[in-house]
Amino acid sequence: MFKKSIYTSFIVLMTIFVLVVAVQSCKKKSLEGMIVMSQCKGDIENPDYLSGSRWRNIPESRIVALHTDAPDQPLYKLTEGFYSACAPKISYDGNSMLFVAQQSENDIWQIWEMDLTNRKTRQITSSEGNCIDPDYLPGDRMVFSKQEIINVATKEKGYTLYTCNLDGSNLARITYDPSTYFASTVLNDGRVVAIGRTLIPEVKDAMLMIMRPDGTKQQLFYQSEANHHLQGRVWEMDESSIVFVEGDADNEKDITSISYNRPLHSKVNLTSQIKGDFYAISPYQENMVLASYRSDKEGHFALYGFNTQSHELGTPIYKDGEYHVLEAVPVVKRDRPKKLPSEVDLNVKTALLVCQDINYSYMQTNDSTTAVNKASRLEILGMDETMATFKTEEDGSFYIKVQADTPFRMQTLDGNDNVVKGPSSWLYLRPNERRGCIGCHENRELVPQNAQPLAVRKDPIPVPSPKEIDSLKRDLKM
Incomplete structure (x- = not known):
């Protein structure tokens, strides 16, 4: 009887152990191969392209993960503890994600990082001004936009580009002109491309500016036509082409492609024959991007695949009658960009x-x-x-x-x-x-x-x- 009791207890303990291990294993299951995307219910029809409000930082947004093999399964809610969360960017090894968030409604927007293997988050920035649009740099650093005063005389604010370590230390400002910068992206050659817009002496149309991660060698990369606007981040499809979403004077948003080698003289509108609007894109598979798209302005943005070679829009990957799909990125490993040497010497004035x-x-x-x-x-x-x-x-x-x-x-x-x-x-x-x-x-x-x-x-x-x-x-x- 005594031996039977010991045996029964042993079986119960082993069952509990297996269940605990199984639960922990599920919690730490990798998101590799899934699609991470930001969503929101609210109005996104009137973005402020100067302040970034309702454009680069979306109130009451959230970040979720989608099973590509089973899109009908419930979404993984990755940012349940935040009032707002958006702008996801996946690390080169596919194990981490940068994003911007508010913990409470009136909080300053700060940058966070999530470990995608266990869903744990940590705050990177603790700024008095909004911090948005992060991207990974080689050497465990990141580049991002930080809101601060651009014109001391008028107290006018804008966004300046900064870099820092992924623990928030070694903060370094890299832009010093009276312009505002959004949607920075690190190219494979190691340089940073961002949407720049001059604020002084008058506000000018946005353009793509390119520079090294230390702010040197800044120059014009792409100039939109008059009254056009750049919608978000640029992405490299291969060694020769760069794609992004661009809006025209009538606020019709299409996917634009330019040549890496001749960005000022190679614009091609890839979606001129497709009725409707695009919100954001990101590379997905060969000659394919993930695209948030809607056929009319009354509907919600849904997730599609778009072929950049045939210019064909596929069937919806995911759609939701309640939420807009905003920025979607696949959780995949990618090549690490070059780490460029810096000529900056802070001892030289x-x-x-x-x-x-x-x-x-x-x-x-x-x-x-x-x-x-x-x-x-x-x-x-x-x-x-x-x-x-x-x-x-x-x-x-x-x-x-x-x-x-x-x-x-x-x-x-x-x-x-x-x-x-x-x-x-x-x-x-x-x-x-x-x-x-x-x-x-x-x-x-x-x-x-x-x-x-x-x-x-x-x-x-x-x-x-x-x-x-x-x-x-x-x-x-x-």
């Missing part, structure tokens, strides 16, 4: 810029009968006033030393100080950065002529910082 010829422009004409007003001087414009004006070399070249992380614009002048071209778009150089350009409104697909500019045979011309200008003014008043 200046940077260098050389130009080959201020009178060169890709818009210039070869017609000898057309009168050309030639520039001979350059004016450097700060946020509020002129920082410097000087004569360029006989070949039109100049070589200047500017204060690092200080935004400026340039315009060329003739001998009578009349403006010939400009002002340019905003520029900034990081500490110890060295940059060169061909000319004014240069063709960005051209390389410089194989000639040494006269300006580099001399020391660079120093351009005083705004603080130095203010100090000089105070000295002159004394």
